[in-house]
Amino acid sequence: MSTPDPTGLAPGATLGILGGGQLARMLALAAADLGVRTHIFAPEPDCPAFDVAARHTIGEYDDEAALARFADAVDVVTYEFENVPSATAAFLAARTPLHPGARALAVTQDRLSEKRFVADLGLAVAPFRPVDSLPDLEAAVAAIGRPSILKTRRFGYDGKGQVRLAAGDDLGEAHQAIGRFPAILEGFVPFSREISVVAARGADGAFAAFDVCENEHRDHILAFTRVPARLAPAAAAAASEAARRIGEALAYVGVFTVEMFVVGADESVIVNEIAPRVHNSGHWTSEGADTSQFHQHVRAVCGFPLGATKRRGEIEMENLIGDAASRWRDLLAEPGAHLHLYGKRDARPGRKMGHVTRVLPGRR
Amino acid sequence: MSTPDPTGLAPGATLGILGGGQLARMLALAAADLGVRTHIFAPEPDCPAFDVAARHTIGEYDDEAALARFADAVDVVTYEFENVPSATAAFLAARTPLHPGARALAVTQDRLSEKRFVADLGLAVAPFRPVDSLPDLEAAVAAIGRPSILKTRRFGYDGKGQVRLAAGDDLGEAHQAIGRFPAILEGFVPFSREISVVAARGADGAFAAFDVCENEHRDHILAFTRVPARLAPAAAAAASEAARRIGEALAYVGVFTVEMFVVGADESVIVNEIAPRVHNSGHWTSEGADTSQFHQHVRAVCGFPLGATKRRGEIEMENLIGDAASRWRDLLAEPGAHLHLYGKRDARPGRKMGHVTRVLPGRR
Numbered sequence: 001m002s003t004p005d006p007t008g009l010a011p012g013a014t015l016g017i018l019g020g021g022q023l024a025r026m027l028a029l030a031a032a033d034l035g036v037r038t039h040i041f042a043p044e045p046d047c048p049a050f051d052v053a054a055r056h057t058i059g060e061y062d063d064e065a066a067l068a069r070f071a072d073a074v075d076v077v078t079y080e081f082e083n084v085p086s087a088t089a090a091f092l093a094a095r096t097p098l099h100p101g102a103r104a105l106a107v108t109q110d111r112l113s114e115k116r117f118v119a120d121l122g123l124a125v126a127p128f129r130p131v132d133s134l135p136d137l138e139a140a141v142a143a144i145g146r147p148s149i150l151k152t153r154r155f156g157y158d159g160k161g162q163v164r165l166a167a168g169d170d171l172g173e174a175h176q177a178i179g180r181f182p183a184i185l186e187g188f189v190p191f192s193r194e195i196s197v198v199a200a201r202g203a204d205g206a207f208a209a210f211d212v213c214e215n216e217h218r219d220h221i222l223a224f225t226r227v228p229a230r231l232a233p234a235a236a237a238a239a240s241e242a243a244r245r246i247g248e249a250l251a252y253v254g255v256f257t258v259e260m261f262v263v264g265a266d267e268s269v270i271v272n273e274i275a276p277r278v279h280n281s282g283h284w285t286s287e288g289a290d291t292s293q294f295h296q297h298v299r300a301v302c303g304f305p306l307g308a309t310k311r312r313g314e315i316e317m318e319n320l321i322g323d324a325a326s327r328w329r330d331l332l333a334e335p336g337a338h339l340h341l342y343g344k345r346d347a348r349p350g351r352k353m354g355h356v357t358r359v360l361p362g363r364r
Numbered sequence: 365m366s367t368p369d370p371t372g373l374a375p376g377a378t379l380g381i382l383g384g385g386q387l388a389r390m391l392a393l394a395a396a397d398l399g400v401r402t403h404i405f406a407p408e409p410d411c412p413a414f415d416v417a418a419r420h421t422i423g424e425y426d427d428e429a430a431l432a433r434f435a436d437a438v439d440v441v442t443y444e445f446e447n448v449p450s451a452t453a454a455f456l457a458a459r460t461p462l463h464p465g466a467r468a469l470a471v472t473q474d475r476l477s478e479k480r481f482v483a484d485l486g487l488a489v490a491p492f493r494p495v496d497s498l499p500d501l502e503a504a505v506a507a508i509g510r511p512s513i514l515k516t517r518r519f520g521y522d523g524k525g526q527v528r529l530a531a532g533d534d535l536g537e538a539h540q541a542i543g544r545f546p547a548i549l550e551g552f553v554p555f556s557r558e559i560s561v562v563a564a565r566g567a568d569g570a571f572a573a574f575d576v577c578e579n580e581h582r583d584h585i586l587a588f589t590r591v592p593a594r595l596a597p598a599a600a601a602a603a604s605e606a607a608r609r610i611g612e613a614l615a616y617v618g619v620f621t622v623e624m625f626v627v628g629a630d631e632s633v634i635v636n637e638i639a640p641r642v643h644n645s646g647h648w649t650s651e652g653a654d655t656s657q658f659h660q661h662v663r664a665v666c667g668f669p670l671g672a673t674k675r676r677g678e679i680e681m682e683n684l685i686g687d688a689a690s691r692w693r694d695l696l697a698e699p700g701a702h703l704h705l706y707g708k709r710d711a712r713p714g715r716k717m718g719h720v721t722r723v724l725p726g727r728r
Contacts, residue, residue: 011692011705029393032416035692035705035718052396054415290700305697312676328375328399333669336654341375341399354399 008203008303009075011035015298016074016096018088020047020056022342022352023080023278026286028052030294036302041070048343049080061088071095078254078301082108082276083155099203099253099301104276107250111153111184114274121249123242124270126261127187137171140185147188150174152181162220164188189270191261195229197243198282200296200306201252208296208306209240210289213281215259221350222280225317227288235267242271250276255297257282280319280352287338287357288315314360325353336360372567372667373439375399379662380438380460382452384411384420386706386716387444387642390650392416394658400666405434412707413444425452435459442618442665446472446640447519463567463617463665468640471614475517475548478638485613487606488634490625491551501535504549511552514538516545526584528552553634555625559593561607562646564660564670565616572660572670573604574653577645579623585714586644589681591652599631606635614640619661621646644683644716651702651721652679678724689717700724 015031017024020042028038028049040049040056050056055073059066067088071077076097082105089102107117115128129140131150141148146169152161163177165185175183194217199209214229215222229236243258250256257279261270282293291299291307299306320327325347331339341354379395381388384406392402392413404413404420414420419437423430431452435441440461446469453466471481479492493504495514505512510533516525527541529549539547558581563573578593579586593600607622614620621643625634646657655663655671663670684691689711695703705718 011689012707012709025396029396029416032389032393032707033704034696035707037415037707051401051418052393052416299696305693307696308699310700325375329669332398332663332671335672336674340397343376343396343399343401345376 009036013037013075013302014039014054014073015302016041016070016077017049017053017080018042018061018077018084019080020044020049021080022048022344024049025052025342026283026292026294026340027078027080027278027297030292031298033295034298034302034304036298039070039074041067046345051343061085064091067091068095076301078297080277100256100276101251101253104250104252104256108274108276109154111151111186111273112182115184115186117249118246118271118274121245123245124268126189126270126272129185131175131183131185134172134175137175137183137185141165141171144185144187149186149188150178150183151186152178152183154181160220189261189263189272191263191270192267193229193231193262194259194272195231195239195262195269196225196257196259196279196281197239198255198257198279198285198293199240199243199247200255200293200300200309201247202300202306203253203303205248206306207244207247208309209243210282210285210293210309211311212236212239213284215281219350221319221321221352223319223321225281225284225315227284227311227315227317231262232267235262235269239269242269246271246274252276254300255279255282255293280355281317283340283355284315284317284357285309286340288312288317288359312359312361316358316360318356318358319352320354320356321352322347322349328354331356373400377401377439377666378403378418378437379666380405380434380441381413381417381444382406382425382441382448383444384408384413385444386412386708388413389416389706390647390656390658390704391442391444391642391661394656395662397659398662398666398668400662403434403438405431410709415707425449428455431455432459440665442661444641464620464640465615465617468614468616468620472638472640473518475515475550475637476546479548479550481613482610482635482638485609487609488632490553490634490636493549495539495547495549498536498539501539501547501549505529505535508549508551513550513552514542514547515550516542516547518545524584553625553627553636555627555634556631557593557595557626558623558636559595559603559626559633560589560621560623560643560645561603562619562621562643562649562657563604563607563611564619564657564664564673565611566664566670567617567667569612570670571608571611572673573607574646574649574657574673575675576600576603577648579645583714585683585685585716587683587685589645589648589679591648591675591679591681595626596631599626599633603633606633610635610638616640618664619643619646619657644719645681647704647719648679648681648721649673650704652676652681652723676723676725680722680724682720682722683716684718684720685716686711686713692718695720 014037038053212229216224257275259273286292338357378401402417576593578590580588621639623637650656702721
């Protein structure tokens with residue numbers, strides 16, 4: 001089992017994961033299927049992933065002594081969130097393989113560099129302008145118009161660090177609302193659908209995308225994913241090809257997700273965001289695809305062959321947010337529903353507690 | 365999430381598991397999906413299940429202080445092997461719910477009581493006689509004939525504690541070979557197929573069987589399972605009904621497995637053995653059924669509703685024994701093959717290192 005392999009690790013290896021939330025938890029469960037041990041590194045004392053990992057280290061991401069011990073104890077490091085500090089990534093990468101690599105983090109951590117990167121690939125993005133000051137914002141609004149959205153360049157998620165600008169809104173207030181951080185103004189995209197492509201790229205350059213997902217958000221949080229997306233085949237192919245080019249340009253290793261908007265009668269695809277990680281919109285793959293996104297990510301970062309991404313039916317994934325998980329008994333009693341709970345103790349409003357996947361055999 | 369429920373536990377509860385091998389490991393992985401924490405109790409210092417459980421206790425099964433602490437720390441106890449000492453079961457059952465219960469253990473730990481129990485239900489079993497001495501053995505052989513099989517009443521598995529008696533074999537040597545333990549002589553069943561039924565019974569009496577499995581053994585170890593078994597519908601129904609009656613008579617709670625022989629052109633079903641636990645012949649359910657046997661067992665012992673057992677295709681499960689797991693890279697590269705490795709360090713001959721499941725969509 002521990003036979004060394006020139007192209008990667010072997011089962012028996014230890015995968016280090018930065019972050020201890022539900023994504024790390026589901027990665028650890030998948031790793032176990034493949035005989036890969038996991039070691040979680042996270043600052044919080046009580047993480048969902050700790051319960052299913054062989055080891056965990058509680059430490060801050062700038063605790064170099066703890067990071068060094070962690071790096072020594074694992075064979076490869078990955079992460080469940082894109083806001084890994086660049087100094088942490090560099091520190092670890094100097095000691096052990098880090099997948100996805102520092103470039104993927106650098107590009108995707110900053111909305112401005114991300115937008116420029118995507119635009120430079122010739123892929124469509126919303127109009128955007130950097131905003132470092134109120135005068136910048138005024139100039140950006142003059143150029144892009146309204147409605148538009150002011151977003152911090154860093155550390156935004158689930159709608160945090162964003163403010164929408166409608167006609168008549170006070171720009172100074174908006175700038176204040178996002179804390180005057182370095183920001184970006186993006187033109188509002190009048191989309192007909194939100195979609196995402198969850199895909200993997202291997203160290204050998206192999207690329208494998210899951211079928212395009214159609215996503216519905218409520219209060220800026222993913223509520224529902226339907227697969228396949230209701231989309232013409234050409235638009236789905238364009239979305240998948242955009243993801244392939246992004247992965248290629250980043251020399252990416254692992255699973256990543258590209259969120260996109262579909263616009264107009266011709267179903268143009270506009271790239272919105274890249275997540276350098278497994279993604280909530282890919283949770284359906286655990287039951288709905290031949291290989292789950294979690295298994296796929298473990299395969300990729302360990303240098304194992306990528307798995308088949310074939311879909312098993314028509315799929316719906318519903319997030320269980322806050323109190324919604326109190327329906328667990330009904331969901332367990334529903335034939336064909338697959339319940340996943342994350343082991344979180346407190347069901348706070350807006351907190352992702354679990355999800356349920358339904359695979360309808362009718363349509364492939 | 366921790367809402368008390370009159371009919372059972374809730375997610376957030378802790379499931380204690382006696383034994384730390386691959387069955388406990390796969391139970392722990394399934395429990396995590398359902399938000400149930402696991403605590404493994406096992407004597408060995410380095411168990412496959414420890415890597416995926418929230419807690420583990422290393423202790424002997426007669427260490428009452430350790431057992432008492434374990435019982436205090438969990439909400440329900442189950443086990444991955446049928447040879448849990450009855451004193452251990454009684455000690456734990458006095459402190460915390462134990463599923464399956466003491467009666468299931470008592471009946472199935474002893475081949476003689478098991479055979480009598482099954483025969484008393486009016487189900488077919490091989491002819492059998494108790495053997496406590498060499499004269500007993502001589503009388504039993506006179507009554508049952510040869511070929512027949514002398515088996516220890518307790519602690520046999522994977523062909524250990526058994527000796528086959530052919531014409532002319534010396535009975536004293538055979539009695540010596542099984543260590544002169546209390547034994548049973550069973551008539552040899554000239555079977556055409558070996559099958560098993562993996563089924564669950566809930567605390568509320570609900571019963572759910574997976575489709576009948578057809579099993580092939582090599583060197584007394586399960587090598588291969590095919591589902592559905594190549595069997596007439598009436599024989600499959602009889603096998604499932606036998607399992608239902610066994611579960612009912614044991615007032616069983618959890619997943620159990622009934623191994624059977626199929627005999628003759630009319631495909632009569634003869635009950636061979638009952639395993640009060642998830643079973644190697646049910647490993648295919650992880651990909652091949654709507655609910656895996658591991659999820660089903662966790663549901664049953666926690667008092668959750670049983671899940672759907674619908675099969676997803678035509679299924680083959682191959683055990684990876686000893687060196688066979690060194691093929692892991694080829695198996696990962698095979699489209700549609702699902703590899704499971706148990707995280708064991710040494711690939712000793714005869715040791716179960718993992719398994720691979722193939723789901724062929726053609727036939728349901």
